[in-house]
Amino acid sequence: MPEISRDEVAHLADLARIDLDDAELDRLAPQLQVILESVASIQGLAGDDVPPTSHPFPITNVFREDKVEPCLTPEEALAGAPAVEQQRFVVPRILGDEQ
Amino acid sequence: MTDLTRKTAAELADLLAAGEITSVQLTQAHLDRIAAVDGGDRGVHAFLHVDADGALAAARESDERRAAGQPRHPLDGVPVAVKDVLTTRGLPTTCGSRILAGWLPPYDATVVAKLKAAGLPILGKTNMDEFAMGSSTEHSAYGPTRNPWDLDRIPGGSGGGSAAAVAAFEAPLAIGTDTGGSIRQPGAVTGTVGVKPTYGSVSRYGLVALANSLDQAGPVTRTVLDAALLHELIGGHDPKDSTSVTDPVTGLADAARQGASGDLTGLKVGVVAELAGEGWQDGVMTRFREAVDLLVKLGAEVVEVSCPTFVHAMAAYYLILPAEASSNLAKFDAMRYGLRVSPEGVAAPSAEEVMKATRDAGFGDEVKRRIILGTYALSSGYYDAYYGQAQKIRTLIIRDFQKAYESADVLISPTAPTTAFRLGEKLDDPLAMYLNDLATIPANLAGVPGISVPAGLAEEDGLPVGLQILAPALADDRLYRVGAAAEAVLTERWGGPLLSKAPTLEATL
Numbered sequence: 001m002p003e004i005s006r007d008e009v010a011h012l013a014d015l016a017r018i019d020l021d022d023a024e025l026d027r028l029a030p031q032l033q034v035i036l037e038s039v040a041s042i043q044g045l046a047g048d049d050v051p052p053t054s055h056p057f058p059i060t061n062v063f064r065e066d067k068v069e070p071c072l073t074p075e076e077a078l079a080g081a082p083a084v085e086q087q088r089f090v091v092p093r094i095l096g097d098e099q
Numbered sequence: 100m101t102d103l104t105r106k107t108a109a110e111l112a113d114l115l116a117a118g119e120i121t122s123v124q125l126t127q128a129h130l131d132r133i134a135a136v137d138g139g140d141r142g143v144h145a146f147l148h149v150d151a152d153g154a155l156a157a158a159r160e161s162d163e164r165r166a167a168g169q170p171r172h173p174l175d176g177v178p179v180a181v182k183d184v185l186t187t188r189g190l191p192t193t194c195g196s197r198i199l200a201g202w203l204p205p206y207d208a209t210v211v212a213k214l215k216a217a218g219l220p221i222l223g224k225t226n227m228d229e230f231a232m233g234s235s236t237e238h239s240a241y242g243p244t245r246n247p248w249d250l251d252r253i254p255g256g257s258g259g260g261s262a263a264a265v266a267a268f269e270a271p272l273a274i275g276t277d278t279g280g281s282i283r284q285p286g287a288v289t290g291t292v293g294v295k296p297t298y299g300s301v302s303r304y305g306l307v308a309l310a311n312s313l314d315q316a317g318p319v320t321r322t323v324l325d326a327a328l329l330h331e332l333i334g335g336h337d338p339k340d341s342t343s344v345t346d347p348v349t350g351l352a353d354a355a356r357q358g359a360s361g362d363l364t365g366l367k368v369g370v371v372a373e374l375a376g377e378g379w380q381d382g383v384m385t386r387f388r389e390a391v392d393l394l395v396k397l398g399a400e401v402v403e404v405s406c407p408t409f410v411h412a413m414a415a416y417y418l419i420l421p422a423e424a425s426s427n428l429a430k431f432d433a434m435r436y437g438l439r440v441s442p443e444g445v446a447a448p449s450a451e452e453v454m455k456a457t458r459d460a461g462f463g464d465e466v467k468r469r470i471i472l473g474t475y476a477l478s479s480g481y482y483d484a485y486y487g488q489a490q491k492i493r494t495l496i497i498r499d500f501q502k503a504y505e506s507a508d509v510l511i512s513p514t515a516p517t518t519a520f521r522l523g524e525k526l527d528d529p530l531a532m533y534l535n536d537l538a539t540i541p542a543n544l545a546g547v548p549g550i551s552v553p554a555g556l557a558e559e560d561g562l563p564v565g566l567q568i569l570a571p572a573l574a575d576d577r578l579y580r581v582g583a584a585a586e587a588v589l590t591e592r593w594g595g596p597l598l599s600k601a602p603t604l605e606a607t608l
Contacts, residue, residue, distance in 0.1 A: 009471060016425060016474045017432070018467055019442065019455035028468060031529055035472060038530055039414040042488050052490030053497060055312045055342070056298045056546025057572070062341040076205035080436030091434050092441075092450040 002040045004033050103128040104268040108325040111271060112173045115165060122158035122165070122176030126220045129178050130154065133222065133269045136604040143604070144244050145254075145264035147183050148191045149223035154178060157220035164218065174328060175218030180270040182261050183224040184231055185316065186305040187211050194307050195227040195239040195257075198431050198438045198461030208305020209340070210274060210316050210333045217332055222270050225260030229463045230428065231281055231309045233257050234535035237526055238465045245522070246289060248562055248601050252519040255285030255535075261319040262289040267604060272329050273319040278309050279416055280515075280539025282317050283551040287514035287565020290553045290597045292582070293319050294326045295539075297572045298546030299344040301330075302337035310423035311342070313416075313543040321598060323552060323583040324359070327351035330575070346573055354576035358583030364398035366581065369507025373409040374538045380517040382557025386564040387513045390554045390585060394511075397584055402506055406499035411492050412541045413533060418476045418489035419544070425473030428466065433457035468529060497545045504571045509581055512538045514551040514565030542569050550578040552586050553597040563597060 006029040013020045020028065074087050083090035103111065103125050114120045130151050137143050161176035170176070181187060184194050186204035188211075193199045207215065214221060228238035236244040236259030244259040246252040247267040254263040258275035262285030265273050275282035277295035286293025294317045301316045308314060318329035334348025370391060375384065395401055432454050433439040442448050442456040462470070476485040503510055515535055525531045542549040551565040566585060570577040590596055 004475065008475075012471045012474045012478075013467070014455075016470045017429075017451065017454045017458055018462065018470065019452075019459040020467070021459075024459075024464075024467070028464065028471070032468060032471060032475075034530055035417065035468070035533075036475070039417050039485070039489075042411050042414045042418075042492050043484050044488070045411060046488060046491035046495060050491040050494050052487060053493040054490060056497070056544070057344070059299075059342060062338075064338065072205050079205055080202050082433060082436075082439035089435050092448055092453045094450045096449065 002036050004029065004036050104132045106271070107322045108174060108177050108271040108320065109322070109328060111177050115176045116170070116173070118165070122161040122220065123155060125176065126154050126158040126178045126222070129222055129270055135606040136267055137269060141250055142245070143247055143250070143263050143267045143269070144242060145225055145260045145267060145269055146180070146223045147193060147195070147226050147241055147260070150190055150221060153190065154220040154222050157215070157218070161218045161220065170218065172217035172332065174332060176220070177271060178220045178222045179214055180222045180225050180261060180264045180273040181211060181214070182258055182273070182275050183227055184276055184307050185211055185274060186307070187221065187224065190221070191224065192307070193241070194231070195229040195241060196461065196463070196466070197240040198457070200438065202437055206305065209302035209337045211305065213333050219272070225258070225264055225273060227260055228257035229466050230307070230424070231257040231276060231278055232424070232465045232469055234280070234284060234532050235525065236260060237522060238463055240463055243522055246519045247604060248290065248519065252521055252562070253288070255288040255519065257281040258285045258319065262286055262291050262293065265319055265321050266291050266598060266601065271321070272325060274316060274333070275319040276306060276314060276316045277543065278313045279420065279543050280536040282319060283539050283549055283565065283567060284515045284535055286319065286551040288519040288563060290563035290601065291319065291321055292323055292326050292550065292552055293317065294330055294550045294578060295542060295548060296330060296334060297344070297548045297575055299342045300346070300348055300573070300575065301334050302340045302343055304337055304339040308427045310420045311427065312423060313420060315543070321596065323579055323586045324352060324355040326550070327355040327579045344573070348575070350576050351579050354579040355583040358580035359587045361397055361584050361587050363394060363581065363584050366399040366509070367507045368394050368399045368401045369404035369503050369510045370401060371409065371503070371510050371512050372403050372405045373407065374512035378516055378534065379513065380557060382559045383513045383517060383564050386555040386557065387566065390566045391511070393585060393588055394581070397588065404503040404507055404510065406503055406541070408492060408495040408499050409541050412496055412544060413537055415489040415492035415496070416540045416544060417472070417533060418485050419493065421469040421473030422476045422486050423473070425470045425477065428470055431458065431461065437461070465529070493544050496541055500541070500545045500547060509577050510569040512567050514538060514567040518557045518560055518562035518564060538567055547572050548575040548578055550582045552582045553589070555589065555593070555597065556600065
């Protein structure tokens with residue numbers, strides 16, 4: 001039976017950029033364990049002879065003509081931004097003190 | 100004057116065409132109904148945002164076109180509600196999440212653009228489980244929607260808002276989206292009609308993605324014909340969606356009208372053996388067996404089909420969906436739009452710290468569970484055992500469908516294993532919640548279309564039961580033929596539409 005520990009949930013949350021506190025880890029970890037036990041039932045069911053399906057129908061990528069088409073103005077694209085300066089998105093610092 | 104909110108969209112289109120009513124009257128009648136029953140502690144709460152000004156302005160323009168003899172579409176002037184997962188330019192779009200509170204999209208989804216181009220006033224945006232993750236609409240960050248049949252019960256999910264809006268006569272038409280049953284299951288538990296079209300036949304452009312390979316927008320209505328009319332309007336190829344199919348979406352309303360004659364001679368109906376048994380409510384199965392008998396009386400030949408891999412569909416779905424969702428929701432990073440929260444007690448936090456604090460504050464428990472599960476399933480070391488295996492199960496489910504359609508034109512089952520449960524009943528048990536979509540998930544994995552039509556009320560609780568009809572890919576017309584036939588005969592048997600038996604909601608404010 002697969003196991004997902006509280007530490008592993010904390011690690012996965014870190015990878016997924018979600019800051020879970022202790023109470024959330026206590027609540028979510030056992031729930032995830034139950035879900036994982038349920039979905040693990042498909043392990044080993046289909047052999048190497050079964051190809052995987054990523055998409056309901058076989059499709060190939062679609063390209064369009066390489067020409068300019070109408071798109072959002074800078075003002076429209078920035079309208080929902082938390083912070084804007086000089087027609088750009090303002091983001092918090094991306095480097096640490098030591099970098 | 101008769102109550103316009105009780106009429107079908109097709110009837111309203113006729114009244115508008117005959118000049119007996121105006122779109123302004125019609126739109127105002129629905130806004131009045133929303134004002135009466137949607138708000139307050141005991142309101143239906145189908146809507147997250149009502150756009151009275153915008154809807155009335157669109158209605159006035161529609162009336163001007165009618166007056167000039169230039170309606171754009173038979174449904175020009177008939178109002179519609181839109182699930183809050185489709186972008187609407189300048190109108191709030193939250194996906195039921197705190198992380199998008201107050202977001203005003205700068206563009207319209209293709210489905211929304213088509214509604215506007217045809218002249219349908221948009222009444223507002225309907226409530227949903229956060230990012231369409233759920234079967235009860237209780238995972239909405241803005242509070243649950245209530246089932247008009249019993250205000251203490253769930254309206255299904257994730258599209259409980261759209262289903263409740265049409266069931267409570269707050270809108271004649273609504274748009275839903277269906278990733279694992281989010282149109283059909285709410286349809287079943289609210290006594291309404293819901294259709295998941297063939298994957299790719301309705302554009303996903305502007306549909307905030309939950310799981311790209313499963314998501315599909317479709318009609319939510321009170322009658323099969325109304326669903327067909329709306330389906331034809333929103334369907335069709337869209338160059339902005341790379342998974343859009345090029346086949347035209349036509350002949351659906353004709354199929355519904357033909358089906359309503361009640362003759363199903365020559366049709367082969369397959370009953371899926373795996374979608375019954377333990378966990379299926381007695382009252383649901385009773386109504387389902389009656390529906391099967393009814394189809395036989397109408398001339399259909401019923402055969403039992405086996406789809407052995409369907410029992411693994413839920414497990415495969417809850418690996419594929421979280422995997423795709425964890426990737427899709429990575430874009431909510433507090434940088435370009437949506438919520439931005441700084442961690443407490445950190446001077447000059449980094450972008451990564453802001454991202455983590457924002458996603459913790461902005462996402463609810465179900466979204467966090469699925470993102471973490473998806474991250475797990477895609478991790479190296481687990482990928483083959485989980486995600487890879489789920490993709491193979493998907494292949495086997497598609498083969499099950501192919502084999503079943505060799506001996507049947509359509510497949511049928513109950514839409515959901517139970518009737519509407521009580522609010523709060525399954526909120527702390529994710530797995531119990533997931534089981535609601537047992538019968539609807541296989542269609543999404545295979546991309547085939549499905550409809551839920553009312554099958555009657557369960558004896559033990561007096562709540563609606565849904566009949567699900569599934570057809571092969573691009574044979575959506577069969578849903579309408581069979582659905583309309585069942586609807587016509589059942590409505591006659593009941594002495595009127597099933598919804599006429601629902602409680603008349605009193606003003607809640």
